[in-house]
Amino acid sequence: MRIADHRSRVLEIVRKEFIQVRRDPRLLRLVLVAPMIQLIVFGYAVSTDVRHTKTFVVDHDRTQASRSLVEALTGSDYFDVVGTSDRPADLVRALDHADVIMGMEIPRGFAADLASGTGASVQLLFDGTNSNVAGIARGYAEQIVQGFGVNTLSTPISPPVELRERAWYNPDLASRNYNVPGVIGTVTLLMCLLLTSLAVVREREMGTLEQLMVSPLSPGELIAGKTIPFGLIGLLDLVLVTSVALLWFGIPLQGSLFLLFGASVFFLMSALGIGLLISTLSSTQQEAFMLTFLILMPMLLLAGFMFPVSSMPEFFQWATLLIPLRHFLEIIRGIFLKGAGLESLWPQFLSLVVMGVGVLAFAASRFSKRMA
Amino acid sequence: MSAPLNTTRLLAISRKEIIQLRRDPRSLALAFLLPVFLLILFGYAITWDVNDIALAVLDHDNSRESRELIDRFRSSGYFTLKERIEREGDLDALLTGGRVQIGLIIPPDFSANLGSGRPALLQAIVDGSDANTATTILGYTRAIALQHSSMVLLRGAKLATPVTSESRVWYNEELTSRNMIVPGLVAVIMMIIAAMLTSLTIAREWERGTMEQLAATPVTRQEVVLGKLLPYLGIGLFDVIVVSLIGVWLFDVPFRGNPLLLMMLSFFFLAGSLGLGLFISAVAKSQLLATQVSMLVTFLPAFLLSGFMFAIDVMPAPLQAVTFLVPARYFLVVTRGIFLKGVGVEVLRIQGWLMIGFAVIGIALAVRAFRKDLG
Numbered sequence: 001m002r003i004a005d006h007r008s009r010v011l012e013i014v015r016k017e018f019i020q021v022r023r024d025p026r027l028l029r030l031v032l033v034a035p036m037i038q039l040i041v042f043g044y045a046v047s048t049d050v051r052h053t054k055t056f057v058v059d060h061d062r063t064q065a066s067r068s069l070v071e072a073l074t075g076s077d078y079f080d081v082v083g084t085s086d087r088p089a090d091l092v093r094a095l096d097h098a099d100v101i102m103g104m105e106i107p108r109g110f111a112a113d114l115a116s117g118t119g120a121s122v123q124l125l126f127d128g129t130n131s132n133v134a135g136i137a138r139g140y141a142e143q144i145v146q147g148f149g150v151n152t153l154s155t156p157i158s159p160p161v162e163l164r165e166r167a168w169y170n171p172d173l174a175s176r177n178y179n180v181p182g183v184i185g186t187v188t189l190l191m192c193l194l195l196t197s198l199a200v201v202r203e204r205e206m207g208t209l210e211q212l213m214v215s216p217l218s219p220g221e222l223i224a225g226k227t228i229p230f231g232l233i234g235l236l237d238l239v240l241v242t243s244v245a246l247l248w249f250g251i252p253l254q255g256s257l258f259l260l261f262g263a264s265v266f267f268l269m270s271a272l273g274i275g276l277l278i279s280t281l282s283s284t285q286q287e288a289f290m291l292t293f294l295i296l297m298p299m300l301l302l303a304g305f306m307f308p309v310s311s312m313p314e315f316f317q318w319a320t321l322l323i324p325l326r327h328f329l330e331i332i333r334g335i336f337l338k339g340a341g342l343e344s345l346w347p348q349f350l351s352l353v354v355m356g357v358g359v360l361a362f363a364a365s366r367f368s369k370r371m372a
Numbered sequence: 373m374s375a376p377l378n379t380t381r382l383l384a385i386s387r388k389e390i391i392q393l394r395r396d397p398r399s400l401a402l403a404f405l406l407p408v409f410l411l412i413l414f415g416y417a418i419t420w421d422v423n424d425i426a427l428a429v430l431d432h433d434n435s436r437e438s439r440e441l442i443d444r445f446r447s448s449g450y451f452t453l454k455e456r457i458e459r460e461g462d463l464d465a466l467l468t469g470g471r472v473q474i475g476l477i478i479p480p481d482f483s484a485n486l487g488s489g490r491p492a493l494l495q496a497i498v499d500g501s502d503a504n505t506a507t508t509i510l511g512y513t514r515a516i517a518l519q520h521s522s523m524v525l526l527r528g529a530k531l532a533t534p535v536t537s538e539s540r541v542w543y544n545e546e547l548t549s550r551n552m553i554v555p556g557l558v559a560v561i562m563m564i565i566a567a568m569l570t571s572l573t574i575a576r577e578w579e580r581g582t583m584e585q586l587a588a589t590p591v592t593r594q595e596v597v598l599g600k601l602l603p604y605l606g607i608g609l610f611d612v613i614v615v616s617l618i619g620v621w622l623f624d625v626p627f628r629g630n631p632l633l634l635m636m637l638s639f640f641f642l643a644g645s646l647g648l649g650l651f652i653s654a655v656a657k658s659q660l661l662a663t664q665v666s667m668l669v670t671f672l673p674a675f676l677l678s679g680f681m682f683a684i685d686v687m688p689a690p691l692q693a694v695t696f697l698v699p700a701r702y703f704l705v706v707t708r709g710i711f712l713k714g715v716g717v718e719v720l721r722i723q724g725w726l727m728i729g730f731a732v733i734g735i736a737l738a739v740r741a742f743r744k745d746l747g
Contacts, residue, residue, distance in 0.1 A: 026656075030664050037668065044691045045676040048504035052685045080685075095542060096719050098705050101685075121538055128544030129708045131552045132504075133683050138539050139511040146518075162491040163517040165510055167500030168467055175503035190667075198660045205579075282398075285659040286572045290402040293568060297406075298413055306681070307418045308505050310426075310473070316417040330470075337501045338468055 009217055013225025021229070031195070031233055032240065035187045039241045042183040043249055046306060048175050050136040055079045056100040058091050065111035065152075069122070072148045073104070078140045091125065101127045102137055114152060169337045177252070180245045181336040182305045185328045187241055188264075189271050189299070192234040193292050196275025200226060201288040204279075219368030227272045227360075234268045254339030263331045263349060266356035270324040273359030280366045299323050304330075324359075327351045377598070381591045385599025389573070393603060403569060407561045407611045408618065414553045415623045421549055422508040428455040428463060428472040435483035441494070444520055445476070450512045467499050474498045474509050486524060543712040551626065554619035555707040556680040558612055559700045562642050563674035565608045570649030571656075571666035573600055574742070578657040593742040597735060601646050608642040609635065619711075628714030634707065637720070640727035641703045645670060647734025654741040674700035699730045 021028055055073065059066050073079045079102065083094055091103040103125040113120035124141050126134040170177050203209040212222055242260075245251045274295065282288040301307065302316060303325040309317055320326045327348040334340035334348075342349065393400050427445060431438050445451045454472050457463060463475040477495035485492035496513050500506045544551045577583040586596065612635070619625040649666060656662035676682060677691070678700035684692055695701050702723045709715040709723075717724065 024658070024661070027658070027661055027664075030661065034664060034668055038672065041672065041676060041691070044688055045682050047682060047686050048507075049686050050507075050683065054685060096709075096713055096715050098709065124539040126539065126541045128541040128547050129552055129555075129712050130679070130683065131544055131547040131549045132681075134541055134544070135547045136507060136511070138541070139515075142539060143514070163494050163496060163514060165496045165498065165513070167498050167506055167510075170500035170503060170506070173500050173503040173506055178502050178504075194663060194667075195660075198663065202660060284396060284399070285663075286399050286568075286576070287396065287402075289572065289659075289663045290399055290406070290568055293564070294402060294406055294409065297410060301413055301418055308422070308502055310424070310505075311419050311422055312417050333501060340468060344469055 006221060009221050010225045010228070013212075013217070013222065014228050017226065017229040021233075031191065031237070035191055035237045035241050036244055038187045038190070039180070039183050039244050040248070042187070043176060043180045043245070046175075046179045046183065048132065050133050050140070051077050052080045053078060053102055053133065053137045053140075054082045054100040056083045056085070056091050056094045056103045057081050058085055058088055058103065058105045060086065060108040061106050061110040062086075063111035065114050066106045069106065069110075069145070069148050070104075072144055073141070076140070076144060078137070078144070095125065095127050098127065098129075101130070101133060102141060104141075114149075120149075176249060177337060178333065179306075180249050180251050181332045182329050184238065184241050184245055185267065185325055185332055186300060186305055188234055188238045188268070189325055190296065191237050192230060192268060192271040193275045193278070193296060194289070195233065196227065196230045196272055197278035197282070197288045197292050198285050199230070200276065200279035201282055201285050204283070205285060220364070223276070223364045223367055227276065230275070231268055231272055234271065235264065238264050238268070251336060253336055255335035255341065259341065259345075260332060260335050263328060263335075263352060266349075266352045267324055267328040269356035270352070270359045273356070273361075273363040276363035276367055277359070280363070299325050302326070321351070324352060324355045327355075377594060378592075382595045382599045382602075385591060385596055386602040389600050389603045399569075403565060403607050404611065404614070406564065407557075407615050410561065411554070411557060411615055411618055411623075414557060415550055415619075418553075419549050422505055422512075423450050425451045425474060425509055425512070426454040426472040427451045428457055428466050428475045429453060430457050430460060430463065430475065430477045432480040433478050433482040437483035437486050437492075438478045441478065441482075441520055442476070444516055445513075448512065448516055463497060467497070470499070472499075473505070474513065543708075550619075550623050551712060552708075553681075554615070554623060554625045555711040556678070556704055557619075558615055558638070558707045559641070559678065559703045560671075560674050560680060561611055561615060562608050562638070562703075563645055563670045563700060565604065565611060566642070566645035566649040567663075567666040567670040569604050569607070570600070570646045571653045571662045571670075572659050574650060574653035575656050575659045575662040579659060593739050597647070597650055597738045597742055600650060601643065601735070601738075604646050605639070605642055608646070609638060612638045612642075625711060627711055629710030630716060633716060633720070634710045637703070637706050637724060637727050640724075640731040641699065641706075644699060644727070644730035644732075644734035647731065647736075647738045650738035651734070651741050654738060673698045677701065678704050680704060699726070702726045 021031075057070055059070065070081065074081050082100060083090070085091065088105060091105065094100045095103060105123040105125070107121070107123070110120050110122065122145060124138070124145075126138055128134045167173050200209075203212070217225070246253060275292075278288055278291045278295065282291055302309075302312070302320045303323045304320070305325070309320055309326065312320070330348045331345050331352070334345050429442055431442065442453070446453050455466060457466070457475075460477065466472045467475065475497045477497070479493050479495070482492045482494070494517060496510070498506045498509055498513075541547060574583075577586060591599075616627070616631075616634070620627050648670060652666045652669060653662050656665055674680070677684070677695045677698045679695070680700070684695050684701070687695070706720055706723050706727070709720055
């Protein structure tokens, strides 16, 4: 009887909340469309592959040998020659204007040195302003030049130590397979956090929260009624973006979809909890927005979404254990790429359950205290 | 458009905006705190530099030669030997659990092959799930294997490598990721300010019903837009100075160009971004909607599509086309050019005109969107 009462009152609020969302069709559209746009943009843009690096060539030698070196460079997928000249000043200009990232200068006498066996040399110049791209491009370029040299030998020698490399879980080393599952977590978090924190503060700003308080609703019912709709929207968003990842990007899913769903529920609970907490701390929507941002940015940056946690200083590595997104990312990537199950993901699962329930309970108690 | 700009009225709007900002000290504090906070995070915690790679070794050969090779990995400074394993099956669990990032397998005939001049095999199995880290790890592994090879060759007194390449990196000689991040952060932070502060300011007036009051006063829409813009312009420029100073003093980011030029172009870029924020605010009329739209239109493109962290060259063609519409893309050339390359107006002329154009368009959009509502 009592439980039925609870249920009907909570459902009433949920219904009211959905009516409000429906009345604002622009918001509804945004809630459904924005995550998909974000996933597609993130999915294509967040790539740390280094290919098609723009290259400028200054060839002083102009021989068959120098041309085939340039061909070796462009024959790979890694470099695109976008300009050539015989004046080094043009190369400097191109680097200064950020038109190219690499410049190669082949000195006069390159072919002669190569033929005589005295050892030829070329100069490679890099624009280091993007340190990541420059570092990886340098590695590729040096390998290609060296490989070119070995191929010109009349009796090619094989190096004494032969490296045979394999990459597990992601044999082509496609960064998209790693990034897109990460984006799923990130985008859902973003949406859920902003919606919850702002929507609750909006009611406070408009004074309608007071009306709800004087109604016979208990604080628990009010909180449940307010968070359930956002939780459902979050889940819907999650299903949408996961479908886009599977169908549009064709990311292979090795593990269990069911496990992923389970983890998502607890992850969303923690997101709702944080959103609710923010709403208790802010009195205006602007404040709520800025607080959300202040909390979201470090979570995004430290959770291992774009920057590997293992490269951070030890203190930060420990601190990131407090971020639900970090555990969710490990779970979702483990399920997508490694086909991992509970037997290897249980620590992350446990953390997520504790955090999801804990944060939401803490937020709810603070929220009801503020109401009383 | 015929009415001349009345400075008194314009400044009155600015003053009202400042008073409102002051009444909300927490928002104001966040506007100053967030950039510093981001900078510290990027400066201390976040890096793409890969070191301390967790390594597992399976040495079937267990000879002087194989130990020499392992030592070369350990002394390289990049790898930390975490586990020595006995069976290949152990590697599976270590990699799946994320305890090691790479496993090296040295076959039993390694030293025998090296001695007899046959190629000796070295197997490297890397956790490829994080493709970027894996690529870097494989790069180091190749370099070390190559080093070892040439040492073995030199010991046998063979010949010189046919072609050597001499690489030099300009502008950021040590390839420090901080030097890449800080100038980019200047651009991103300005977009955040625009998205967070201005996107709400007109929508708020609509929600609170003060827009009607504003409409009843003799202020023109240009005066409202410019008046609302001024205080945020001040905050944004202040943030640029703070971020630049902290970057240069605390994180040793080089500043090789002209600070005045940076301020001038920042001014135009900021004016354009704020105009865009006001435009969104005027169109959305609801703060909830305005925040979401401004995230999508100002902040995310600046973060993702400007080349701040992710190279534009590898994006698919349609997305590359979109990046041409992202003002932050051009502003990034400005900040990196001035900070790291020390270039001046002669190189940045096109970007300068684009910034001015962006400012004009941003403000014009805001004014136009505003007219409809007041009229």
